[in-house]
Amino acid sequence: MAFENKFIQQRIEKAKLLQSEGINPYSNNSKRNTTVKKYINVNSDIAEKENKRDEHRIYTVSGRIKLLRIMGKASFFQLEDETGTLQIYIARDNLPEGFYNTVFKKLIEVGDIVEVTGYPFITGKGELSLHTSEFKLLTKAIAPLPEKFHGVTDKEIRYRKRYLDLIMNAEVRKTFQIRSKVISLTRRFFEDKGFLEVETPMMHPIAGGANAKPFVTHHNALGIDRYLRIAPELYLKRLIVGGFEAVFEINRNFRNEGMDATHNPEFTSIEFYWAYKTYKDLIEITKEYFKYLFEHLDLPIILPYGDIEVNFENFQEIPLIESLTTIGGVPADITNDKEKIVTYLKSKNITVKPNMNLGQLQGELFDEYVEEKLIDPTFITEYPVEISPLARRDDNNPEITERFELFIAGREIANAFSELNDPIDQYNRFKGQVDAKEAGDDEAHEMDEDFIEALSYGMAPTAGQGIGIDRLVMLLTNEHSIRDVLLFPAMKPLNSEDANEEEI
């Protein structure tokens, strides 16, 4: 399999020659004492020095050779570490006798990881560089890097071999640094508010907390199937029953559904639950959260996303039914009538599943006519109870719930509600879901009697929210595919044999 490629063979030969010269091609004897970024910062004054150099400052930097320009008895190369790229000047007469000609010129090449020691100077063309007095190979790369100018652009290679993508495309590293920062800031934001970070099971006996198809796995010792969680919601609420008053979890959820630009089988969300609060408090904390993110990420408050702009100072709030007419342009006289909605959708050539209830049809109208038009952050409130099986009913109108979803740039970013804590109401809503499941809705919720029992002991009035981290990061990094914000997005195996491989 591996190492057949002639270029790889060639480079393996070079590694052997290095060994015969007494040079370890996989040395770990690194003496690095600064990064490229620090080197550039510390030496920003070199231009003012005599001869534009300072031979008394000696630094050792390490990194990968990205570009190599050999010119007879001297060479330049670009050395790249995580912090940046530095030009290295290396000349025959500054190195031990024979090293430059027999080792550097013949056995060192683009892709190798090396360490150089020397002093800062500025070249004739005005670039701060390092004048090498010692050169050491740390790691021989036996596989050649992709083309130096175009790099690797094939999306399949970039996703399957993310390491290559990261080597070749520095801006990709930036995206994942921002992702890391978003998660870190999110954690800090909620911790600062007094929330406790918890971990709840990833393997569930009942796949609850959302409407979705789960992955199934098997516990051998117990001889039972488990579901990879589709949401942590019901476990986090059990903790509120137990007396924790503010909890959050940032972790993966798994849904056995289609893959596309906004869906990966495993995705990251934060869910948080806050006792003695309502969804109104969640609207406030959500605004505060975004403000916090924008400040700490140093992002413009009017954020470009593709060819649109999102104004993060312009948070809107509008009830779902109202949005159908004012934003969606749906006639006002049909939005509360099942038959009229079905007729209307049919007249627009939109097919709906038979036996949909009013709430589901209103949801259809929203998805069809409103969602994509919500560019600036918009809290859609007053969701129908039929499509909100875990949310508390509005005290004044039992047909709607104390719930909102937050939409930004035409996409759902968060889902939140005052939690249903009436165990009998929750029991009946689960029953309704079970009936729907039996009627063929394979994404309907299952009965979770243990959760009902937990509620029976009393859960303080609580508000809870989930935010999709991947989509949030897409928004903040101006990426339009979820695969570009996941280091290792899900991909099909390359040959069908792998797909059918039996477990050991």
Place this chain on the structure above:
RNA sequence: GUCUUGUUAGCUCAGCUGGUAGAGCACGUCACUUUUAAUGAUGUGGCCGAUGGUUCGAAUCCAUCACAGGACACCA
């Protein structure tokens, strides 16, 4: 899941209506001590995604399959 467009050298890509496969980069050799995608000379490199079919002849036409991108459907 459906439709659609791709898959040619390690990488980025040409290859017209079918006639024995091309460039740049990378790599080998030579020259070159301040280059910036270094430069100049020269050379090596391919089961044209897989399997069938049509044809005297297929990278090229047809069918099936695999993988990927995009759109739609479902979902977050």
